[in-house]
Amino acid sequence: xxxxxKSQLTKQQIVQEAFTLFYENGIKSTSIADVMKAAxxxxxxxxxxxxxxxxxxxxxxxxxxxxxxYDGMILPxxxxxxxxxxxxxxxxxxxxxxxxxDKQNGCPMNNFINEIGNYETAYQSxxxxxxxxxxxALITLINRGKNEKCIKQNISSEAVAVYLISxxxxxxxxxxxxxxxxxxxxxxTGLQIYLDQLKP
Amino acid sequence: xxxxxKSQLTKQQIVQEAFTLFYENGIKSTSIADVMKAAxxxxxxxxxxxxxxxxxxxxxxxxxxxxxxYDGMILPxxxxxxxxxxxxxxxxxxxxxxxxxDKQNGCPMNNFINEIGNYETAYQSxxxxxxxxxxxALITLINRGKNEKCIKQNISSEAVAVYLISxxxxxxxxxxxxxxxxxxxxxxTGLQIYLDQLKP
DNA sequence: ATAAAAACATACTAGTTGGTATTTTTTATA
DNA sequence: TATAAAAAATACCAACTAGTATGTTTTTAT
Numbered sequence: 351x352x353x354x355x356k357s358q359l360t361k362q363q364i365v366q367e368a369f370t371l372f373y374e375n376g377i378k379s380t381s382i383a384d385v386m387k388a389a390x391x392x393x394x395x396x397x398x399x400x401x402x403x404x405x406x407x408x409x410x411x412x413x414x415x416x417x418x419x420y421d422g423m424i425l426p427x428x429x430x431x432x433x434x435x436x437x438x439x440x441x442x443x444x445x446x447x448x449x450x451x452d453k454q455n456g457c458p459m460n461n462f463i464n465e466i467g468n469y470e471t472a473y474q475s476x477x478x479x480x481x482x483x484x485x486x487a488l489i490t491l492i493n494r495g496k497n498e499k500c501i502k503q504n505i506s507s508e509a510v511a512v513y514l515i516s517x518x519x520x521x522x523x524x525x526x527x528x529x530x531x532x533x534x535x536x537x538x539t540g541l542q543i544y545l546d547q548l549k550p
Numbered sequence: 551x552x553x554x555x556k557s558q559l560t561k562q563q564i565v566q567e568a569f570t571l572f573y574e575n576g577i578k579s580t581s582i583a584d585v586m587k588a589a590x591x592x593x594x595x596x597x598x599x600x601x602x603x604x605x606x607x608x609x610x611x612x613x614x615x616x617x618x619x620y621d622g623m624i625l626p627x628x629x630x631x632x633x634x635x636x637x638x639x640x641x642x643x644x645x646x647x648x649x650x651x652d653k654q655n656g657c658p659m660n661n662f663i664n665e666i667g668n669y670e671t672a673y674q675s676x677x678x679x680x681x682x683x684x685x686x687a688l689i690t691l692i693n694r695g696k697n698e699k700c701i702k703q704n705i706s707s708e709a710v711a712v713y714l715i716s717x718x719x720x721x722x723x724x725x726x727x728x729x730x731x732x733x734x735x736x737x738x739t740g741l742q743i744y745l746d747q748l749k750p
Numbered sequence: 751a752t753a754a755a756a757a758c759a760t761a762c763t764a765g766t767t768g769g770t771a772t773t774t775t776t777t778a779t780a
Numbered sequence: 781t782a783t784a785a786a787a788a789a790t791a792c793c794a795a796c797t798a799g800t801a802t803g804t805t806t807t808t809a810t
Contacts, residue, residue, distance in 0.1 A: 356776095356777085356786090356787080357786080357787075360787080360788090374667070374668075375667050376578065376665060376667060378576065378578040378579060378665075379578060379667065381766075381767060381768080382767085382768065382769085383766085383767080383768095391787095391788070391789090392788065392789050392790075393768090393769085393789090393790095394770095394772095394773095394787090394788055394789050394790070394791095395787070395788045395789075396788095397768095397769070397770075398786080398787060398788065399787090402768075402769075403768065403769090454668050455668060456664065460664060460720075460723060461664050463664070463723045463724065463726060463727055464656065464660060464661050464663070464664030464665060464723045464726070465576060465578075465664060465665050467574065467575050467576060467579065468574070468654050468655055468726060474726070474727040475727075477727045478727040478728060481724060481727065505743050506736070506739050506740070506743070508736050508739075509736050509737075509739035509740035509742075509743060510740055510743065511736075511740075512721070512733060512736040512737050512740050513717055513736075513737060513740025513741060513743070513744060514740075515720070515724065516716070516717040516718075516720035516721040516724060516737055516740070517713055517716040517717040517720055518716075518720065519720040519723060519724060520660075520715065520716035520717055520718065520719040520720025520721075520723075521712070521716040521720075523660060523663045523664045523719060523720075523723070524663065524681060524715065524716060524719060526663060526664070526668060526674070527663055527674040527675075527677045527678040527681065528678060533712060536706070536708050536709050536711075536712040536713075537709075537712050537713060537716055539706050539708075539709035540706070540709035540710055540711075540712050540713025540714075540716075541713060542709075543705050543706070543709060543710065543713070544713060544744060544747075547744075547747040552807075552808080556756090556757075556807085557756080557757075560757080560758090581796075581797060581798080582797085582798065582799085583796085583797080583798095591758070591759090592758070592759050592760075593759085593760090593798090593799085594757090594758055594759050594760070594761095594800095594802095594803095595757070595758045595759075597798095597799070597800075598756085598757060598758065599757090602798075602799075603798065603799090
């Protein structure tokens with residue numbers, strides 16, 4: 351039983367280091383040896399715990415990337431309070447308060463989405479699942495906003511959800527090629543205009 | 551003189567094949583040998599024309615990617631006609647009419663942006679330049695719309711431009727992890743709502 | 751026609767990659 | 781404390797990578 355625990359701890363460490371390296375340099379540019387060096391272990395240990403690199407990639411997506419999106423963008427949506435304010439809080443305040451590191455490296459999910467080829471279906475469905483969960487949570491919130499009369503009735507909740515997610519992921523990529531936050535501030539202003547127009 | 555022409559023709563072919571392979575599989579997953587095999591030439595020919603892989607990458611961005619964005623998204627913005635209709639035409643109609651291949655593989659510029667690491671400054675500034683050109687053209691059009699009273703006066707043209715670009719690039723990435731166009735249609739509806747709200 | 755230069759091919763190197771085979775070390779338990 | 785299983789290390793391999801060195805063919809200029 352204690353051995354099982356140690357095994358899980360080791361795997362956790364590998365996944366943690368892998369996430370950081372994948373986030374900073376991409377999955378393709380990161381070798382197993384790189385990950386294991388960061389985890390202060392050797393390749394032998396890796397292949398004792400994992401079948402291959404893809405298995406690690408999927409675990410990083412499902413455990414690290416998923417959790418990040420969940421904690422930062424999905425969970426706050428189910429808070430009590432004015433739905434409009436929650437949207438502003440989640441999409442506006444959050445991006446403002448990102449540390450430099452996160453601004454520079456973009457969104458881990460978006461990085462993955464755009465790095466993988468269209469034939470890597472295992473990665474795709476794992477990523478799609480995160481987007482779908484996010485979208486569903488947004489739709490629920492927007493519908494609540496409609497019920498509580500703080501969001502226009504005659505707009506498609508799905509469409510707004512998808513448009514919000516698209517713009518958010520888009521700017522996280524675009525910000526990477528800039529050296530400053532000016533473009534981020536323009537996005538924020540643009541988002542503010544967008545959100546204001548959703549009010550009845 | 552004829553040799554100069556042949557040299558340029560060969561380079562054009564290399565750049566063409568490189569663009570296709572980079573677009574479909576990413577620049578990191580594409581080797582020089584892959585490119586030259588597609589171009590029906592050998593590695594020796596490549597290094598006769600190019601210093602290294604990065605020089606090719608930059609040429610692909612500056613010649614192929616830039617031209618694609620320019621022709622598809624920038625040039626139409628300077629057409630005569632109602633600015634609002636031009637925006638709808640460019641952002642709505644264009645994405646609808648994308649062939650399956652383009653939907654599946656996303657936006658070449660966005661793929662590049664999200665594949666490259668944040669230390670690859672040469673690529674970044676080449677990509678930033680494209681975004682900046684696009685943004686400037688959009689701002690010009692939006693300002694014209696304001697002058698001609700078909701776009702609200704009290705909104706920031708820059709912010710709208712950035713928000714439009716962000717959402718467009720974002721959805722092109724997100725679409726890649728889906729197998730169908732439903733998400734694309736939701737984006738289109740979301741964009742339609744957004745554009746309508748810009749009207750006075 | 752011929753020499754030089756450009757275009758391209760061939761063969762190679764040194765380093766990296768994902769993955770495997772085998773051995774050593776650690777740990778749990780009887 | 782002996783032993784079996786799990787964890788980790790070592791050593792390796794075949795394939796691939798960017799890039800180089802050197803050769804051959806083609807084109808151009810004289």
